[in-house]
């Protein structure tokens with residue numbers, strides 16, 4: 001049976017069972033404002049060392065988001081269910097997990113928090129954690145995956161926020177792990193104003209890291225060379241020059257020669273092959289003749305010679 | 312060099328009586344062993360390990376190779392446009408290697424990360440004999456170093472004691488044992504009769520220290536090569552992978568000087584660093600912040616990442632230049648390169664696989680067909 005509970009009797013500071021990271025409360029708050037809290041929160045009696053001997057507080061097991069909304073909305077009472085009996089903290093945590101999963105998917109950082117709490121707070125052995133709990137939160141039961149999620153704990157807080165806000169997949173997040181926490185902080189303030197595609201962001205992170213390793217330069221130096229860019233395409237252009245100097249030079253020269261030859265020429269992919277392609281259309285003999293004349297003129301230009309030397 | 316020592320040995324009952332199995336068990340008499348049929352149970356538990364590649368190598372599986380024992384090298388089936396293949400034949404005697412070279416493509420075989428030795432030596436020799444019987448060529452090169460180092464475990468398995476005498480008794484093929492080890496003890500007591508080439512894969516010493524984590528040093532490899540040459544073996548070197556470190560020009564100059572001043576070589580191959588996109592991810596994960604993958608790599612038609620062609624050509628031309636200065640007749644070939652690169656670097660591309668094969672076995676000179684830039688080399 002649930003009962004209406006005075007909000008102040010619940011210890012809102014105790015987040016022992018919480019797994020939320022950056023929850024979006026807007027929709028929930030609107031709903032609570034309209035209809036109130038429909039599903040009771042779950043609490044348990046908890047002897048609190050901060051209180052007088054013998055006194056107990058109510059510890060939240062699940063319903064952290066609802067309670068945060070209630071507080072923000074100035075509610076004084078909430079429906080709550082007090083769990084009684086011999087349920088262990090781990091069993092309660094499992095219950096809270098299931099309740100959370102019922103209402104929403106966990107983001108990547110929340111999954112990391114779940115695994116970390118199971119390991120540190122509830123002392124679940126690693127093998128059980130992998131076999132039993134990872135599938136519950138939608139992860140493959142593999143040590144490699146577990147290790148990857150453990151590594152996410154090393155991410156700097158601002159990057160964790162960025163990851164959740166951008167809803168980035170794990171394969172992109174892994175690229176952040178190559179950076180120190182200090183570097184991650186720098187990255188988060190650089191990245192936030194620019195719109196990256198997922199693949200673009202991954203490419204950016206990998207290229208920057210590779211330039212740092214290859215040229216033994218600091219991240220700040222690379223970021224300062226792109227700091228005036230506001231679009232990803234601009235960033236990519238500057239960065240490509242650094243990451244692929246030889247290829248960029250060939251492409252640039254090809255572009256210049258192509259312009260002066262005024263022909264629809266295409267360089268071989270990455271200059272691996274040595275054939276330039278040309279594609280044009282015509283509707284009649286006059287148009288074809290015009291192309292033939294253009295080609296004829298190009299044959300005498302030194303730019304064509306120069307272009308061929310690029311191959 | 313770090314010698315291999317497994318934590319446990321799984322023995323397939325099908326190869327219990329093989330002399331190879333016996334050698335292995337004698338060498339590792341104190342190591343736990345389990346006789347099995349089928350695959351080791353251990354393979355089902357791999358997902359429990361954060362680095363299955365590293366973990367898997369602690370286990371040795373002695374089994375029978377049920378597949379094709381003798382096959383063509385990957386280049387002959389490559390989709391790289393006009394790839395020039397040297398018609399190499401591979402004898403599959405083992406799988407995986409404990410030497411942990413950072414660039415090793417074996418890291419990609421994550422579903423079988425164990426050390427595997429195929430002990431059905433009799434079947435292997437029968438298969439080789441069949442190839443020899445049906446071949447018209449007398450320039451066949453057969454190597455064992457494709458899916459494993461040819462000699463890394465030789466002092467444990469004793470493979471060479473079967474292979475070297477077998478090849479010594481025929482004249483159609485050369486056996487090539489490719490290695491980064493110094494495991495030559497077995498070799499020194501046999502007479503190869505000119506039919507076995509021991510080939511060391513080399514790079515400048517500093518590169519080996521950086522990237523070949525458990526192999527013999529270059530100095531040790533060259534000392535082993537000297538002993539083998541003295542014992543009557545033919546010697547070859549593979550400068551592969553060529554790595555574009557900032558000081559690569561001086562580093563490779565020094566290496567080439569050292570090699571050609573001391574050895575009569577059967578052949579030298581040059582191969583610039585290349586890898587599948589998947590391997591790049593594995594390298595990044597296993598060896599974070601490695602310089603190795605920071606070069607100007609681009610995708611090439613066979614799906615492999617290679618240095619952009621102009622860099623590869625510059626590296627090959629430079630090394631070929633060093634070699635030419637030595638006024639040697641040693642055949643030099645490019646490993647897994649297109650005919651365009653061959654023509655631009657060497658001034659010709661072999662017209663057929665057989666032509667290259669003849670060239671490498673010293674029975675012919677290369678067929679010069681000019682380069683694509685019209686530049687005389």
Ligand code: SF4
Nearest residue numbers: 408410411412415460
């Ligand atoms: S020696 Fe060869 S097979 Fe062994 S790890 Fe190195 S590259 Fe791989």
